[in-house]
Each structure stands twice: as C-alpha cells, then as structure tokens.
Amino acid sequence: MMKQGSGFSAQGPGWVLTVLLLLGVAGRAQEISFGGDAAKKGHVSLLSDDLVVEAGKAQVVELRFRVEEGFHINSHTPKDPLLIATALKLDAGDVKVLGVEYPQGAVFKLGLGADAETLDVYQGEFRVRVRVVAVRGSSTMVGTLHYQACDNAACFPPRDLAVKVAVTGK
Amino acid sequence: MCAGGCGLVRRMGVLAAMVVVMALLVVAGVHNLRQRRAAMAQARAAQIVLVKDGAAPVVDDGVENSGTSLMGKAAPGFTLVDLNGKKVSLADYKGHPVVVNFWATWCAPCRLEMPWFEEFAAKYKGQGLVVLGLSQDDADMPAAKIAEAAKKIGVTYTILQPGDKAKAEKDYALADYLPETFYVDKNGIVVEHSLGAPPKDELEADVKKAMQ
Numbered sequence: 001m002m003k004q005g006s007g008f009s010a011q012g013p014g015w016v017l018t019v020l021l022l023l024g025v026a027g028r029a030q031e032i033s034f035g036g037d038a039a040k041k042g043h044v045s046l047l048s049d050d051l052v053v054e055a056g057k058a059q060v061v062e063l064r065f066r067v068e069e070g071f072h073i074n075s076h077t078p079k080d081p082l083l084i085a086t087a088l089k090l091d092a093g094d095v096k097v098l099g100v101e102y103p104q105g106a107v108f109k110l111g112l113g114a115d116a117e118t119l120d121v122y123q124g125e126f127r128v129r130v131r132v133v134a135v136r137g138s139s140t141m142v143g144t145l146h147y148q149a150c151d152n153a154a155c156f157p158p159r160d161l162a163v164k165v166a167v168t169g170k
Numbered sequence: 171m172c173a174g175g176c177g178l179v180r181r182m183g184v185l186a187a188m189v190v191v192m193a194l195l196v197v198a199g200v201h202n203l204r205q206r207r208a209a210m211a212q213a214r215a216a217q218i219v220l221v222k223d224g225a226a227p228v229v230d231d232g233v234e235n236s237g238t239s240l241m242g243k244a245a246p247g248f249t250l251v252d253l254n255g256k257k258v259s260l261a262d263y264k265g266h267p268v269v270v271n272f273w274a275t276w277c278a279p280c281r282l283e284m285p286w287f288e289e290f291a292a293k294y295k296g297q298g299l300v301v302l303g304l305s306q307d308d309a310d311m312p313a314a315k316i317a318e319a320a321k322k323i324g325v326t327y328t329i330l331q332p333g334d335k336a337k338a339e340k341d342y343a344l345a346d347y348l349p350e351t352f353y354v355d356k357n358g359i360v361v362e363h364s365l366g367a368p369p370k371d372e373l374e375a376d377v378k379k380a381m382q
Contacts, residue, residue: 082319084276111282115370119278148276153366154347155277157306 043068043149043156047125048165055136055169058098062127063088063165065145072121073147075105079120084148084158088128094139095167098131110152134169141165237343237350237363245270245354246341250304250330253317258302258330260354266298267380270352272344274306275319279367280349286370288325290377297381298356301327306335306348353380 047064067073074083090097105120132141144160240246245268249259260268269287273280284303291301303325305316309332320329344350345365353362353376362376 082275082322083278110278115282115285117278117282150278151366153279153368154349155274155279156347157274158276 042159042161043071044073044145044147044159044161046145046161046163046165050166050168051141052168052170053132053134055134058131058133060101060129060131061167062129063163064125064127065122065161066125067123067149069124071149071151072108072119072123073149075120075122076102077105077120079118083119084146086122086145086147088130088143088145088163090130090141090143090163093142094135095141096133097141098133101129101131103127132167134167136169139167139169141167237345237352237360237365239343240352240360241363243360244358245352245360248304248333248338248341250333253313253320253329253331255313258328260302260358263300263302264358265356266300267294267356267377268354269299269301269377269380270304270342270354271301272304272306272338272342272348272350274348275311275316276307277348281323283349283367283370283373284323284325286373288327290374291327294377294381299377299381303327303329304338305329305332306338307332309333309335351376353377355380355382 045066045068047066048062051061053059053061073086076086078085086102088100088102090100103122103126105122108119108121108123110117110119128145130141141163143163145163146158146160148158149156245260247260249257252258260270269290271280271284271287273284287301287303291299303320305311307316311332313331316329316331338344342350342352347365349364349367351364352360353364355361361382362379364373364376367373368376
C-alpha cells in the first residue's frame, strides 16, 4: 500500500507538469486564435488599469504603455527634431491634468559602423506620469498618444493611440 | 484502502482535466484555421495589380499585395514637383536606369540609406543612373522643411514633394511603411523592389540590376 501510495506521489508531479504544459500550450493557442491583433497593428498598446485616486487632491498617476517587441518609438525628446516625438495629449474633462512627465529614452543604434545613427527611444514597457486632480465619483481620462514606430530597417507612419482610462475619485 | 481508491479518483481527475485541455486545443486550432482561411480569402479578394498610367486595375489571384507585384512590369508614371517647384515626370528619364525611392523626413532608416543612393548616383553617373526621392511626408509639409532634411541627410539628387499620396500608394501598391524602393531599368521596367533599408552592398546590387 505504502509502495503504491509512494508510486502515485512520485508520478503526481509528472502528471501535474504535463497538465500545466498542456494548459500553457492551450493558452498560447487561444492567444493565437483569439488574441488582439488590433493593438499589435499600431505596435503600441495602453496597459493601464482603472485608477483610483483621492478626490479633489493633486496627485501623480502613471499611464503604462507597451511597444511591441522588435519595435521602438522615439522618446519625447528625440535627438533630431525631424523625428516624431512621442506625446500624450489629454482632453479637458472631469479629470484635470496639471502636467505630464515623460520617462527618459534609451539609446538605440541604427545601422553599423560610421553610418550608424544614435536614436533616443522607448522600447518595451514605458510609463508616463500624469499629475491630475479628479472629481469625486467616476470619470474618464481621455486623450491620445502620438508616436511613430520603427524597427531596425523600416518605419511606420505617425499614429495616434486612443487613451481612455477610468478614474474613480474617492 | 483509501490510498488505492483516492489514487484512482485522482487519476480520473487528471485524465478528465487532460481531456478538457485537449478539447480546448482542438477548438482553438479549428478556430485559428478558420480565421487564417478567411484572412487569406480576404487578402486574395483585395489583391490588385496596377498598370501604367492609371489604366484599369486587374484583379489577380496571387496573395502578394505590395510593390513586388510590379516586378517585371512597367513602372507607373508620375509627375510631381521638385523642391524648386519644377515639374518632374518619370517619363523625363526615359532611357535611364532610375531608382524610385519613397522616403519621409521622420524615417530614420530612410536617412540611413539615402547617403548610399547619393554615393551610387555619383559613382554610376556615367551609366546614366538617376535617383528620385519621393517624399511621403504630409502634403502640407513645407518644401523648405523637406529641403532642410535632404541637406542634413546629405543628398543632392532630385527630391520630389509629396503630391497625390493616395495615387502613389495605389499605383505602386506601397506597403504601409518606409523606405520602399523600386529599381527601374532603361526600358522603364521594374527589375527590383525593396522594402525597408537593406545593407549597403545589397542596395548597390539592386542599383546594378537597374543598369543591366
């Protein structure tokens, strides 16, 4: 009995691992089948969840964005003024925007050797800090993120990502 | 006693979970296949091959939907305005190999390859090579700004202001990213097409194809 029980215990993690692996594969299949390509199409997506803030008080909230892997967008302060700077524009509404603070960009080298150009970019996840005052109750922060995405060899035209974040003032 | 019974119940539970997971995989796979088939059918339906001088487009049964479809065909004609306000047509360069390069001031990879075009324009000047840079900036971009960018990049070949971008996109079946380049031989035939900035040696090889 003991031996049989031990045998099952020894196999248990194997079964569990198998099921977890299959679940992982299933999850990936679901991602492929049903995943939101709309966000990928523009190469940048808004990650921010709903925000809860203290009503009537100025405070800083963070809006999280993600640049698709393999792509980059210019930072808010690109090295060359000809390049399109990333800029968040928020509409006036129940959430009063007092200021926007952008993260520093990362150095990105385009090209090789003497022909290489150094760019100042955002890659992966980046956060924009927004100083706001929200009214009591539910409201929505609405605006757009203007950006221009590239990879190592090509660039997509400038785009505007719709930004819509629910804000609850308590 | 429970060890055996409980073990059986556990195994049955795991088996049931695996059956559920397999069923999920099958459903996801079928859904995925259907979506891919629908997307491919849609792409085929939207496929258009364009011909010179705005002649009626012909629906093709291929799946390629970019400028590659122009390979081996006559380069669509255009007339645009250069940075000095002078009208320039592709037809003006009949008998010359021509590089038709779509670019924009905000496109860093375009700026990487443009000095190479400048270099090759000088290197193969004796063979009649012409490089035309067609700006894909917004139509309201002042010519002075484009000229400033061209100067900064270091190019002196003919830069054309954005005209009817929709027409250019349609005629050349342009992708939605830059740079995009068409290599046209002296007979006006597109002999090579590139999307994105290729390595310099590859770019030169493409230029040479246009000169053969």
